[in-house]
Ligand SMILES: NC(=O)c1ccc[n+]([C@@H]2O[C@H](COP(=O)([O-])OP(=O)(O)OC[C@H]3O[C@@H](n4cnc5c(N)ncnc54)[C@H](O)[C@@H]3O)[C@@H](O)[C@H]2O)c1
């Protein structure tokens with residue numbers, strides 16, 4: 156049975172799903188060293204934001220197939236290292252959207268009315284009604300930085316409270332912003348005009364310290380900023396200075412440059428700052444959502460099925476995936492076949508998607524063809540996750556073309572590869588029942604299903620040659636399951652394709668090429 160390590164607190168609903176297919180070990184608070192020691196025996200890892208999955212941990216996970224992040228941000232996972240190892244990384248892109256948006260709204264209101272400090276003062280036995288005179292958000296301007304899932308929900312809620320909305324998001328259309336009642340502006344305008352600023356962007360090199368001393372200096376003295384996105388988008392030292400100097404009115408932070416928050420000048424500030432320990436996703440509802448969403452994906456991947464929210468595989472809707480599934484096998488088989496015909500060191504792969512496959516939706520077939528091509532060299536190390544990276548590292552150039560004309564089959568795939576044994580090509584298609592047919596080899600028409608052991612010869616079409624080859628194979632005790640000849644003209648060049656019951660014994664290829672009329676012979680194992 157597969158083994159799953161759960162290294163952060165996950166709702167029981169997720170554990171129950173994982174337990175259907177695996178033994179589940181929950182080990183919270185592992186140190187990096189303990190992680191490296193524990194990980195080799197696990198097939199899957201499920202985390203929240205509490206575990207930092209480094210390259211060392213990933214490289215020690217020899218059996219790891221999937222890392223599931225019960226939440227949105229995968230910035231605590233070294234995704235490039237996982238991709239290189241062929242480990243799929245999945246998340247739950249929507250499970251905690253509402254929870255995080257509501258937390259941001261709660262932070263904005265709590266900050267405006269000093270609720271945490273007022274509450275603490277009453278609990279201390281005081282009755283101070285002067286210190287905690289707040290501000291209304293009604294008719295104030297909210298600047299939403301990042302108008303994605305969470306930012307959109309915050310904008311909608313803020314609009315309902317009578318706020319005016321600005322948004323900064325270079326990847327969102329003006330129409331979308333207008334639909335949400337936001338005026339799309341450049342970041343500087345947002346900083347200068349907003350009374351409240353809420354951040355809902357990922358942490359990337361571009362967004363790191365987006366809110367630095369310079370940005371803070373552009374904000375209004377009454378401005379308040381809320382970060383329920385990611386630590387490090389705000390420069391915490393600069394923020395502490397700005398608050399201390401009264402350059403802005405307040406800040407509410409759920410996320411920090413380093414978590415848990417250690418010694419920090421932010422802790423020393425008063426009612427103008429609210430700090431929560433990364434609670435954006437901490438609602439019962441969100442935790443059930445993300446646990447189920449990610450556990451289902453881990454279960455599916457362990458059962459050999461695709462994941463629906465993989466962050467390091469070309470994104471595919473389940474519908475498209477279902478449509479493409481039979482063709483994925485075709486692409487992989489043809490990639491494997493053409494790779495073997497072309498020999499090692501392939502440096503160019505041409506992929507032509509024909510007929511109904513000539514659409515952008517078919518891009519995963521190119522990845523499947525690459526996986527097949529690399530499978531002789533990398534065996535089970537290559538998969539849909541790392542095939543493109545591995546190909547790039549090996550200097551394999553890929554040329555993709557599309558031809559929508561329908562010929563003999565609704566959809567077909569033509570691959571040609573240039574390697575140490577020259578350039579070879581194969582075409583394949585699916586029959587109505589989904590069975591694979593190889594329909595062309597090196598531009599010679601044939602029609603044969605792939606089989607585990609195959610022999611291809613390039614020969615001169617002349618009487619007696621089939622008999623001679625049959626006798627030679629018989630003398631080596633090799634049984635022929637089926638045979639076909641493909642030719643363009645009578646007595647011209649031709650290919651012979653044989654499916655064999657057994658692998659060819661060593662040395663027989665040289666004997667085959669000694670048969671008069673046979674120029675070349677290739678053996679292939681699929
Ligand atoms: N505090 C929490 O517990 C918690 C919970 C959930 C999500 N999050 C974080 O909230 C953030 C937003 O999540 P989401 O689900 O809305 O993501 P999303 O992908 O739906 O939206 C992100 C938006 O940011 C925009 N964006 C990207 N780069 C930008 C840039 N340089 N400048 C401006 N906009 C940019 C994108 O176009 C997108 O519209 C993420 O960082 C996520 O990790 C935090």
Ligand SMILES: O=C(O)CC[C@@H](O)C(=O)O
Pocket residue numbers: 203204205225226227228229251433435436437
């Ligand atoms: O795991 C959590 O509680 C936080 C999740 C949140 O930061 C996210 O990116 O989804």
